Structure formats: C-alpha cells, structure tokens
Amino acid sequence: MGKQTALYNKHIEAGGKMVDFGGWDMPIHYGSQIQEHHAVRQQAGMFDVSHMTIVDVRGVDATAYLQKLLANDVARLQQTGKALYTAMLNHNGGVIDDLIVYRMDGWYRTVVNCATREKDLEWMSAQSKGFDISLTERPELAMIAVQGPQAIASVQQVKPEAAELIGQLQVFQGLPKTDWFFARTGYTGEDGLEIMLPEEEAAAFWQQLLDAGVTPAGLGARDTLRLEAGMNLYGNDMDENVSPLQAGMGWTIAWEPEQRRFIGRDALEEEKAARSASPDNAMKQVGLVLTGRGVMRAHQTVLTAAGEGEITSGTFSPTLENSIAIARVPLATGDQCEVEIRGKQVAAQVVKLPFVRHGKKQF
Numbered sequence: 001m002g003k004q005t006a007l008y009n010k011h012i013e014a015g016g017k018m019v020d021f022g023g024w025d026m027p028i029h030y031g032s033q034i035q036e037h038h039a040v041r042q043q044a045g046m047f048d049v050s051h052m053t054i055v056d057v058r059g060v061d062a063t064a065y066l067q068k069l070l071a072n073d074v075a076r077l078q079q080t081g082k083a084l085y086t087a088m089l090n091h092n093g094g095v096i097d098d099l100i101v102y103r104m105d106g107w108y109r110t111v112v113n114c115a116t117r118e119k120d121l122e123w124m125s126a127q128s129k130g131f132d133i134s135l136t137e138r139p140e141l142a143m144i145a146v147q148g149p150q151a152i153a154s155v156q157q158v159k160p161e162a163a164e165l166i167g168q169l170q171v172f173q174g175l176p177k178t179d180w181f182f183a184r185t186g187y188t189g190e191d192g193l194e195i196m197l198p199e200e201e202a203a204a205f206w207q208q209l210l211d212a213g214v215t216p217a218g219l220g221a222r223d224t225l226r227l228e229a230g231m232n233l234y235g236n237d238m239d240e241n242v243s244p245l246q247a248g249m250g251w252t253i254a255w256e257p258e259q260r261r262f263i264g265r266d267a268l269e270e271e272k273a274a275r276s277a278s279p280d281n282a283m284k285q286v287g288l289v290l291t292g293r294g295v296m297r298a299h300q301t302v303l304t305a306a307g308e309g310e311i312t313s314g315t316f317s318p319t320l321e322n323s324i325a326i327a328r329v330p331l332a333t334g335d336q337c338e339v340e341i342r343g344k345q346v347a348a349q350v351v352k353l354p355f356v357r358h359g360k361k362q363f
Contacts, residue, residue: 001025005050006142006199010206014216022115024051027218037224037318039215040188041359044148046206046214047222051114052143054196055124058107059133066101066108068262069127071244073254077103081175083185086252087244088112088123089264093271094240095247096123098232100185102174109174109181111143111194113234127263141181142202146214147192147225149359155182155193158208166193187222189229189357227315227324230287230353236298237285237312237326245271246328248285248353275331282331283309287353288339289324289363292346296325301340302348306330311339319356326353 002025011018016027026048029036039045057066066074072086083102087095097116102109112120124135146155156163162177166184169175174183174194181196197205210216223233230248232238238247245253245268253268254260275282288311290296296314309329317324329337329350338345351363 003051005048006202007048007050007144007206010203011048011216016216016218019219021219022051022113022117024114026051027216029218029220030216033218033220033224034318036215036217036221040148040190040217040221040225041319041356042148044146044150044154044192044214045217045221046209047145047147047217048143048206049145049194050142050199050202053112053114053117053120054138054141054143055110055112055121056107056136056138057110057133058136059131061131061133062106062108065128065131065133067260069124070101071253071262071264071268072101073260074101074103074108076254077101079103079173080105081173082170083172083174083183084252087238087249088120089244089262089268090240091264091267093243093264093267095234095238095242095244095249096120096240098234098238098249102183116234138196140199141196142199143194143196144202144206144209145186145192145194146209147186147188147190149190151190151192151214152184154209154212154214155195158205158212187229187231188225189231189354190225190359224315224318227313227326228317228319228354228356230326230355232326233313242328243268243271245275246283246285248326279331280306283328284331284333285312285353286327286329286333287324287351287355287363288314288327288337288348289320289322289351289355290339290346290348292348294339294341294344294346295323296339296341296348302327302329303338303340303345304329304333306332306334309333309337317355319359320361324355
C-alpha cells in the first residue's frame with residue numbers, strides 16, 4: 001500500500017479506482033474518465049493533488065538562490081503572489097523537474113512533482129550551499145485543484161469568506177487567506193484554482209464542493225486534459241536527458257540578464273549555438289493529430305521527411321474525438337508525417353500546441 005492523502009477516504013466513498021502514482025494511492029477515475037474530462041471542459045471538476053510537494057524558500061538570499069537554481073528568473077515577479085513556470089536543470093541542461101514558483105512577501109513558494117520529490121529536495125539542498133536560505137517542506141498542507149468554466153464561481157460559493165480575494169486573483173497568481181492559499185493556476189487548459197489548505201480541513205472542503213455540483217476527477221482525466229492543453233508531463237515529455245529547447249520549454253528560459261549564470265546555462269548556450277549551426281541534427285516538440293485510424297501512444301516512432309522522431313505522450317482526445325500526441329521530431333519537420341501503430345504507418349498532421357484551450361480547438 002502506498003502513501004495516502006487526507007482525501008483517501010473520500011475517494012473510496014466516491015468509488016474511486018485506486019492506483020499507485022509515484023508511491024501514492026490515487027484515483028485514476030471514479031467510474032468514467034470521459035465524463036470526468038467533459039465535466040472539467042464544460043462545468044467544473046476537482047482533483048486531489050495533495051501528493052504534490054510544496055517547498056517554501058525563505059532567507060535574505062532567497063532571490064539570488066532561485067536565480068541560480070532555475071532557468072526562469074524570479075526577479076521578473078514584481079507583484080506579491082505572481083507565479084512563473086520554470087525548470088530546474090542539471091549541469092548538462094537536462095530537466096531535473098518542472099515547477100511553479102510564487103513570489104510572496106520576502107519569500108517564495110515552490111510546488112514540485114511528487115515522483116521527483118526526493119531527488120528535487122536533495123538537489124535543492126545541495127545547491128543552497130553559500131546562500132543564507134531555508135527550505136521548508138509543507139506536508140501538513142493538502143492541495144485541491146478545481147478546474148473548468150464554473151470552477152472559480154463554485155469555490156467562491158462554498159468559501160464566501162475568500163470570494164473577494166479569489167475574484168481579484170490574476171492568472172498565475174496565488175494569495176493566502178488565513179492558513180489557506182488560493183492560486184489561479186492549473187494543469188487542464190481551463191481557468192480555475194489550485195488551493196492549498198490544512199490537511200484536517202480537506203475532506204470537509206471536498207464534500208462542500210461535491211455538494212455544490214463539482215465533479216471529482218482522477219488521474220486519467222487529468223492526463224487527457226493536460227495533453228489537450230499541450231502541457232508536458234515529467235518523465236514523458238522531458239527528463240534529465242532532455243533539455244527545455246527539445247521539450248518545447250524554450251519560453252521558460254530567461255536569457256537576460258546575461259550575467260545570471262543559472263545551473264545548466266552553459267550547456268543550453270552550447271546547444272542553442274549547435275541548433276543554429278547544424279539544424280539537421282536538432283529536435284523540436286510538436287503536436288500530432290492522427291488523420292487515420294488508431295490511437296497514438298508514447299514511444300511510437302514518428303516518420304518524417306526530415307528523419308525519425310518519437311511520440312512522448314499520446315492519447316484519444318475526448319474533446320476532439322480523435323487521437324492526439326506530443327512528439328519530439330527533427331527541427332525541419334513539415335506539417336505532415338506518419339506514425340507507426342501496430343506495424344502500420346498511419347498519417348498524421350503536425351500542429352502547433354496546444355490542441356485545446358478553454359474548451360475550443362486551437363488548430
């Protein structure tokens with residue numbers, strides 16, 4: 001048996017099919033992954049994401065430390081609560097993990113992936129030498145994501161004391177209300193909130209949302225939603241052997257100021273120069289839409305006029321009613337390719353990510 005979140009019993013009550021996910025017992029669905037997916041796209045759904053790891057960074061050197069640790073630059077965060085998406089890189093430019101950082105009043109809150117928790121904390125601690133900072137994990141906090149066009153209104157309904165604060169949140173901003181933290185972020189391509197709250201209050205809040213008509217959703221719907229939104233999954237679309245330039249994350253690298261020598265920068269600068277000098281050897285991330293029959297899955301081979309690539313994430317899209325995938329292909333790939341599915345070559349269209357945003361087709 002794996003670790004259990006504060007909402008484990010609520011998942012069992014709702015008929016959740018439990019699976020191991022990064023050492024945690026988590027629901028993959030509550031009966032219908034498709035219905036859960038549509039609930040998020042059309043109304044509101046909620047996910048238990050308490051397995052995620054919250055780490056607070058405090059101290060006089062917190063900004064300087066994170067400027068070295070992360071590819072994006074926390075100095076860009078000028079407003080309390082504003083957040084950015086970034087990667088923590090190794091010295092070779094590979095992605096140790098992707099994460100969100102919130103700027104608070106004199107300190108920062110980070111949220112990293114559960115499957116990479118131990119190596120993340122070890123790396124963060126090792127890189128803190130020479131900086132006057134503290135790293136504090138917050139295991140006493142549960143985390144619930146409420147996503148969809150009705151998500152914000154639903155949370156305001158059941159938490160009226162936080163309704164005004166929630167209504168003032170900008171996209172990619174999080175602010176505290178007593179010992180709760182409301183962030184207008186998510187992993188679905190829909191508007192919504194990610195809420196950090198004391199573990200002992202999580203089950204009651206979940207029930208309030210349930211009573212307000214919010215649909216519980218599991219890992220299955222979370223994956224199809226994030227893939228439609230063109231969002232990377234760590235371990236699939238990037239890892240320690242894949243750089244942000246190869247994983248569609250170039251926009252998360254802050255190259256200026258040049259004197260900010262974040263970990264992995266030297267390797268990325270070499271890769272950037274090599275991509276310009278020898279584009280035939282470079283890879284990029286794209287979206288694929290299958291035009292033939294079948295379902296694309298991770299590790300299938302992609303055949304292009306410029307050479308071979310590989311699918312990193314693939315699924316059947318409930319919104320588009322078609323198979324979609326994220327793939328890593330040669331830089332010179334055009335708008336058509338073929339995917340090897342069960343020994344057959346099936347035609348696919350190459351598109352720019354995302355596939356779906358706010359419930360609407362984007363290509």
